[in-house]
Amino acid sequence: MVLSPITGKANVLLEEKKSTKEIIAGYKQAFNIDTSDYFNTTPFIEVYRCLDTDYRFYYPFHIAGNGSFYDQLQKQPWYYSEWKWEYQIALETFRSAGRLLEIGCGNGSFLKKMQTNAIHCIGLELSEDAISAGKNQGLDIRKELIEQHAEKNEETYDYVCAFQLLEHISAVHSLLEASLKVLKKGGLILVAVPNNDALFFKYKRNKINHLDHLYQATRLLNLPPHHMGLWNRKSLESLPKVYPLRLENIFTEPMNEHRKLLNQSILTDRMGIAGKVLNKTGATVLLESFFKEDFKYADTIMAIYTKL
Structure with missing residues (x-):
């Protein structure tokens, strides 16, 4: 029985199946990354929709990428952006003094900008290369899962943020619960994810065309083992139905x-x-x-x- 990663309920709908053979070929040709080990017993992956939240997710859950996979992707010069659209909004949102935790902070580009005498910043990251790069800049980055960090840091932070992280996680409920556990009551949590209502995610071709790199690279990275969940406005708006949250605002990146x-x-x-x-x-x-x-x-x- 397939359960929603957010609600834990079986109120889900199977929407489509995708051939893993094509996914493997795509990652190899576009990025020279061998993903066959993730799919060696899985000829097809499935896409389900949680009917309670509109969150769409890939199944089975064990096909999520590991540290080695992300270390290979980080060799692409465009993979880590030093500054993103969402960083600026977060910078303007987190103005008061306090403690900030960034989950999946990469090399700490956002933390470096945020770190002042008024805001104490800590980052969590699993990539050794990214942690090393961040520590070389004097940043406090720790190799921990948020679930591990939450065990000793209950209601410690005024701000928690996760940029381009939730879409990579199959155990979404566990991550969100731990994120709320470390956050003080009245604290702010900020989540930025790919917008799957955007045209280039919604439009489908019958097969992956590896020659059309501009479009297909984007499509490939929205598949396992890179992405495990597909978010949009409706699914973000639904989170307060499941967690003790009040939605303050939703921002959508302008066209570039x-x-x-x-x-x-x-x-x-x-x-x-x-x-x-x-x-x-x-x-x-x-x-x-x-x-x-x-x-x-x-x-x-x-x-x-x-x-x-």
Whole structure:
């Protein structure tokens, strides 16, 4: 029986199956990473929707990437961004003095910016390379799971944040429970995840085309072993139904030039012959007028909650 990773209930719906053979080939060709060990007894993975929260997740759960997988991905120069859109909003949100915990902090780019006399910052990370890079900058980064950290740090922090982390985790309930355990009542928790309502996640092709690297690299990284969950606005809005939280605000990243070009490519592909004509005539910019909703937002959505 498949249970929702958030509610623990069997109120889930099987939506689709994906061939692991194609996923393995995609990771090998796009990133030169061998993921076959994750799928050696699993010819297909399944995508379920939690009907109580609209959270979509991959099954089986054991196919999530390990430290070695992420160390290989980090060799890609674009994998860790020194500054992200969501960092700026968090910087403006966490203004008062207090203690801050970032779960999955990478090399500590956000912590470095936040660390002041008024805010004491601690980061949790599992990648040895990232921890080493952060410590070389004088940051307090610890190799611990949030569940381990919560055992000795109950109601310790005024702020907890997780940027681009929840989508990698199969045991979502365990992580969120531990995050709330370390947070003081009235404290803020900030979560940023990929926005699966974005066009380039919603639009599907029958098969993975490894030659179309710009689009397919994004699609591949939204699959196991990299991503284990698929979040959107509705699933973020549903968390207060399950946890002692009050939703304060949701922000969606504005469209940027890179995603704008990607969306033009996706739409012209979907339009078939008409799309080919637009490409040949250089008229793809007209798509923004006809598909306004698809050009409003980029790839990140972020929610801020207060612990009750």
